[in-house]
Amino acid sequence: MGKDKIYNRRDFLESGMRLSLALAVGAVGGMAIGKATTEDWVWQIDPFACTQCGRCADECVLSPSAVKCVHAFDLCGYCDLCGGYLIPGANEISTGAENQLCPTSAIQRKYIEDPYFEYIINEELCIGCAKCVKGCASFGNGSLHLQIKHSLCKNCNECSIARLCPSDAIKRVPASSPYLVKGGFVEPAGS
Amino acid sequence: MNRGQKILLFSRLAVGSAIACTFISLLLLLNYLQANRAGPLENAAMEALLERLEAEPDNEALKVEIRNLDLLARKAFFNTQWQLNTGAILLLIGALIFGISLNALNNLTASIEMPEEEEPDVSLAGKLGQRGVLTGGATLALLALAASFFTQSHLEQFEAISSPPQAAPSEEIEIIEVAYAGTEGSSPQAAPVVEADSSLAEAAPTEIEPAANEEAALPKTASYPEAAVVRQQYGSFRGPFGNGIAYQKNIPTEWNGPEGQNILWKTTLTGKGNNSPVIWGNQLFLAAASKSSQLVFCYNRHSGALLWQKAVENIPGSPPAPPKTTDDTGLSAPTLATDGLQVYAIFATGDVAGLDMSGETVWSRNLGVPDNHYGHSSSLQTWQGKLFVQYDTNKGCRVMALDCSSGKTLWETQRNVKISWASPILAPIGGKYQLILSADPLVCGYDTDSGAERWCVDCMMGEVGPSPAFGNGLVFAANEYARLVAIRPEGGGTIAWETNEYLPEVASPAVADGLLYIATSYGVLACYDATKGDKLWEFESDSGFYASPVIADGRVYALNREGVMHILRHDKEMQLVNEPPLGERTVATPAFANSRIYLRGEKHLYCIGN
Amino acid sequence: MKKRVRAILAFLLSIAEGAGYAQQRFPRPEFESGYVQPAPELPAPRWLPLEYLDILVLVVVLLLASRFIFRKRSRKAILWLSVFSLGYFGFYRLGCICAIGSIQNVALALFHPEYAIPLTALAFFVIPLAFTLFHGRTFCAVACPLGAMQDLLVARPVKLSPGVSKALGFIPYLYLGMAVLFAATGTEFIICRYDPYVGIFRLDAGFIMVLLGIGFLLLGLFVARPYCRFLCPYGVILGWMSRFSKRHLSITPAECIDCRLCAKSCPFDAIEPPAPAQPLESRESNVRRLLVYAGLLPILVVAGGYLGSRAHVLLSNAHPDVRLAELLATHPEVKDDPDNLDVQAFLSSGKTTEELAEAARAKRNEFYRGAMILGAFMGLVAGMMLINQVIFRRREDYEPNKSNCFSCGRCMDYCPVGKEPWTA
Known part of the structure; x- marks a missing residue:
């Protein structure tokens, strides 16, 4: 009898605690679900806020970084003397390594018609150092800009670049509009 | 394979994989x-x-x-990358083999051993446990104590260290005085690091990001910008608080519209509107209206790309056809206002709307169609969540404050004046921003919180177009065929001085550092001593001024109707700096950003920069 | 603003209606060679339904785990299920999304109205807790990729003295408290940043992560599941749930024969010996101690709160705004340092130092309250741990400690009761 009593009391206490724990989890979950979204978040760079500090190349958990340079062709002036391709005060306007700004030679310069050249980023080689972006923003139209490529990004719970971005240019955004692209490409990217 | 052989195999595997792992780790470390x-x-x-x-x-x-x-360097770099990746995979495989063989070894060597005879001592475990808890707790407490002794907050001593000119307390009267020394030579000191390629670097501090986060960041949590932030922007007609002063630096002085010199971009405008552009962060706003539509436009001010346009329409109470207006006023004469959270628009139909920075309508309403024989033209002004509307019409005159987040009327004050085309300004008087309005016959100051009239002076007459200005503790109001008066707002308002030599018809006065500028519609720019009323100099242009003069970067910028910008030193002596032409007729007041001027011509919007 | 007086002819030209076009510094050329402009490649993020598939996988794995533990009583099945989870949640999903990290998402959502928590993250927080409340910490055994990885690499586990494990037992509580504090203040996600295993899943990591990963793997050879026992913040909450779970893994299917094999088999020291009765004198001293500790509890809470509030300056320095403001206050000369990216970006942002200082002070105040609560919580934890040590629980048999047992099933495997007689 005595033993039964003890066990009954213990059982009773345990079920009480269980119930209150369940209520606690329910309360926390309920409060959070009020602010929940069925969508997922992804990380996005705002190219208008970006100050091209170069941390995207170093601080990503991936090496090379998931941040790559993207070319908004409809903003590009197709210049021969490209501030994003050539180092300032370049020796001559050519594809020689001594004239290239990109440390990994990831920008391909292609002749189209006199005097216009097309610049294409080779994503395999790009390390997201933003040197060309800075050059293009300073001397050109700003058509070269950084983007987080979602085919590469692991979508960390907290982006380690965002934590260190000096201009707070990296934010969580709904996964349905993952890119804020310069120029007129916003529509197709969002679909 | 018997048990012994298996044990041998797995122990060799374990040892081998452990050695391999160590080796690869070392190589990776070196490589790294x-x-x-x-x-x-x-x-x-x-x-x-x-x-x-x-x-x-x-x-x-x-x-x-x-x-x-x-x-070579690139080859080395990509080689290293490859080595690191391959090494990591090899290490993983090694670790996997190690783990599996260890597990297998454990299983193989496990035998049923006789446990120790000794009964486990429950009470000893409890005692050790208590000691452990006490040790752990004490360690934590010591760490917290050490943290409190070895760190100290330096945030309180902050004020003493940082005192850039724009950082003075925001609610004092003196603040309105611009920190120019009157000569250009000293201005680089006043503008420190910001100058280095500021075109893209300056981001609006309180700007909400476009579209993406809108549901997250809307007005509930919005905090309206402080005076210092407002002054960094150009968010309303005639700049911050509508006072004709731009606080931006590095303002260009040289350009040529027809030749394209220093024209960074130029874009064709859609629709008609005589309102002036306003700027917040990277966004530039303006409006246009026709008989069938009322539109607000937002441009990226760096590239000139149209970010969005939004029609203000389907508003209950809005008239089916817009009221009659004259061409030189039009349906969209009032300039927009923005506080970085929303942008506000009003049209000649009496439609007023608040849009968020991505162009979504937050609220809209009709204030009653204004009876105005030229067209409603009073611009908007906003401060700390209130949108101020001067609504002086032929049928009743009033001033009201609308709630920026909902558009609801917070207060409304009837005014005993006649119709006016002037715009309200905000001025710090008695330690608090007051709303100042000019009309026939009264120039008055209102409390921004309650709408109560603080002071009033009977001094104007005619069809008042120029807005008032504030500086040196004085309020200035003027109108053609009336007079130019300087009003001391304290004690109900007294006239400090008045004159009537040069009087503006459309353009508003601008005042800073004791110098007052008047731009007339027949082409005279006159400079007065703001405290005494003595005329210091006058300058004559080939064409009249409709756009208001703006004081910026130690200079005064006066744009005439032919599109020629007369740039003069902000000084007691008249000294012309330059007269760059735009090649297009202009009536809108220019907007300023660091290293940039934005001009709205009849058909185009221009961005000027060096 | 504009008023007509004379010049009606001011606007002769009708303004063209039509789309505006932008001109840049260098206008886009008109190509004659028929050049077609390429579109930038912008690959889409992971397909959303796949995120929901992760939840489904989690639920299925947990359901299977309950079946393996209660019905089949098979260590082998549990082991293979955990290998699957390691593959799926670890090497395929790269350790993200994870129940441990979701604590921070929940905290951020509760304290930051502008952050809407994704349903997937909330599900990963709640579902394991719910399962644990009914069936014990099965999540740790089979679904957690971190646990699975550590469980596979247990080589020669050593028994830790109860004193050492209790002293180290503070760390998970502190880690949990700090993670919630940092997430709630919007500072950072420390659980994710210092996760020692995620670098292994990705086969790519920063230097600190690599060091942590290797260190924990080596430690794990001798101290079984070091992260789970002495660091995991989610384990704290799971422990609370499991302590009062409705059902729990039982070592033996029938009568215990007191062979003590299970106690030896458990690498986590989670099996407690029988405690049938207590000698009278030790019972009296225990009761006295219980009273002392119970009286001490409020004192510990208050003292903890005080000590916590004293540490708030240090803790708040983790926040970037506070750090930057402190730097500018103590070293104003950094304003002239062109290499200090944070300072330069701040200076060009148009914010005043006053605004920054104001923001930093507000943040520090938040930390003051937060750190006080954290300290009080740690005081409560210390008090409850002490009380737990002197409360006597009568046990007839060898039983798993319900809070600490990971339900890995080793003991079931070792228990000879009901098995075939020795056949090897």
């Missing part, structure tokens, strides 16, 4: 350290060679050398 010490991005040898090339630009051999080194 080496890669970090000398990446291809920072290569001292390369930099030295490039420097040499600068000295000897025609040295072909040197170029070849650079190309070879570059190729």
Whole structure:
């Protein structure tokens, strides 16, 4: 009898605690679900806020970084003397390594018609150092800009670049509009 | 394979994989350290060679050398990358083999041993446990104590260290005085680091990001910008608080519209509107209206790209056809206002709307169609969540404050005046921002919180177009065929001085550092001593002024109707700096950003910069 | 603003209606060669339904785990299920999304109205807790990739003295408290940043992560599941749930024969010996101690709160705004340092130092309250741990400690009761 009593009391206490724990989890979950979204978040760079500090190349958990340079062709002036391709005060306007700004030679310069050249980023080689972006923003139209490529990004719970971005240019955004692209490409990217 | 052989196999596997793992780890570590010490991005040898090339630009051999080194460096970089990746995979496989063989070994060698005879001592475990808890707790407490002794907050001593000119307390009267010394020579000091390529660098501090986060960041949590932030922007007609002063630096003085010199971009405008552009952060706003539509436009001010346009429509109470207006006023004469959270628009139909920064309508309403024989033209002004509307019409005159987040009327004050085309300004009087309005016959100041009239002076007459201005503790109001008066707002308002030599018809006065500028519609720009009313100098233009003069970067910018900007030193002596032409007729007041001027011509919007 | 007086002819030209076009510094050329402009490649993020598939996988794995533990009583099945989870949640999903990290998402959502928590993250927080409340910490055994990885690499586990494990037992509580504090203040996600295993899943990591990963793997050879026992913040909450779970893994299917094999088999020291009765004198001293500790509890809470509030300056320095403001206050000369990216970006942002200082002070105040609560919580934890040590629980048999047992099933495997007689 005595033993039964003890066990009954213990059982009773345990079920009480269980119930209150369940209520606690329910309360926390309920409060959070009020602010929940069925969508997922992804990380996005705002190219208008970006100050091209170069941390995207170093601080990503991936090496090379998931941040790559993207070319908004409809903003590009197709210049021969490209501030994003050539180092300032370049020796001559050519594809020689001594004239290239990109440390990994990831920008391909292609002749189209006199005097216009097309610049294409080779994503395999790009390390997201933003040197060309800075050059293009300073001397050109700003058509070269950084983007987080979602085919590469692991979508960390907290982006380690965002934590260190000096201009707070990296934010969580709904996964349905993952890119804020310069120029007129916003529509197709969002679909 | 018997048990002994299995044990041998797995123990060899375990040892082998452990050695392999250690070896790979060491290699990876070395590789990692080496890669970090000398990446291809920072290569001292390369930099030295490039420097040499600068000295000897025609040295072909040197170029070849650079190309070879570059190729090597890139090869090394991508090799290192490959090695790190491959090494990681090998390490993982090694660890996997190690784990599996250890597990197998454990299973194989496990035997049923006789446990120790000794009964486990429950009470001893409890005692040790208590000691452990006490030790752990004490360690934590010590750590917290150490933290409190070795760290101290320096945030309180902040004020003493930082005192840039724009950082003075925001609610004092003196603040309105611009920190120019009157001469250009001293201005670079006043503008510190910001100058270095500020075109893209300056981001609006309180700007909400477009579209993406809108649901997250809307007005509930919005905090309206402080005076210092408002002053960094150009968010309303005639700049911050509508006072005709731009606080931006590096303002261009040279351009040529027809030749394209220093025109960074130019874009064709859609629709008609005589309102002036306003700027917040990277966004530039303006409005246009026709018989069938009322539109607000938002441009990226760096590229000139149209970010969005939004129709203000389907508002209950809005008239089916817009009221009659004259061409030189039009349906969209009032300038927009923005506080970085929303942008506000009003049209000649009496439709007023608040849009968020991505162009979504937050609220809209009709204030009653204004009876105005030229067209409603009073611009909007906003401060701390209130939108101020001067609504002086032929049928009743009133001023009201609307709630920026909902558009609801917070207060409304009837005014005993006649119709006016002037716009409200905000001025810090008695330690608090007051709303100042000019109309026939009264110039009055209102409390922004309650709408109560604080002071009033009977001094104007006619069809008042120019807005008031505030500086040196005085309120200035003027109108053609009336007079120019300086009003001391304290004690109900008294007239300090008045004159009537040069009087503006459309353009509003601008005042800073004791100098008052008046721009007339027949082309005279006159400078007065703001405290005494003495005329200091006058300057004559070939064409009249409709756009208001703006004081910026130690200069006064006066744009005439032919599109010629007269730039004069903000000084007691008249000194013309430059007269750059735009090549297009202009009535809108220019907007300023660091290193940029934005001009709205009849058909185009221009961005000017060096 | 504009008023007509004379010049009606001011606007002769009708303004063209039509789309505006932008002109840049260098206008886009008109190509004659028929050049077609390429579109930038912008690959889409992971397909959303796949995120929901992760939840489904989690639920299925947990359901299977309950079946393996209660019905089949098979260590082998549990082991293979955990290998699957390691593959799926670890090497395929790269350790993200994870129940441990979701604590921070929940905290951020509760304290930051602008952050809407994704349903997937909330599900990963709640579902394991719910399962644990009914069936014990099965999540740790089979679904957690971190646990699975550590469980596979247990080589020669050593028994830790109860004193050492209790002293180290503070760390998970502190880690949990700090993670919630940092997430709630919007500072950072420390659980994710210092996760020692995620670098292994990705086969790519920063230097600190690599060191942590290797260190924990080596430690794990001798101290079984070091992260789970002495660091995991989610384990704290799971422990609370499991302590009062409705059902729990039982070592033996029938009568215990007191062979003590299970106690030896458990690498986590989670099996407690029988405690049938207590000698009278030790019972009296225990009761006295219980009273002392119970009286001490409020004192510990208050003292903890005080000590916590004293540490708030240090803790708040983790926040970037506070750090930057402190730097500018103590070293104003950094304003002239062109290499200090944070300072330069701040200076060009148009914010005043006053605004920054104001923001930093507000943040520090938040930390003051937060750190006080954290300290009080740690005081409560210390008090409850002490009380737990002197409360006597009568046990007839060898039983798993319900809070600490990971339900890995080793003991079931070792228990000879009901098995075939020795056949090897």
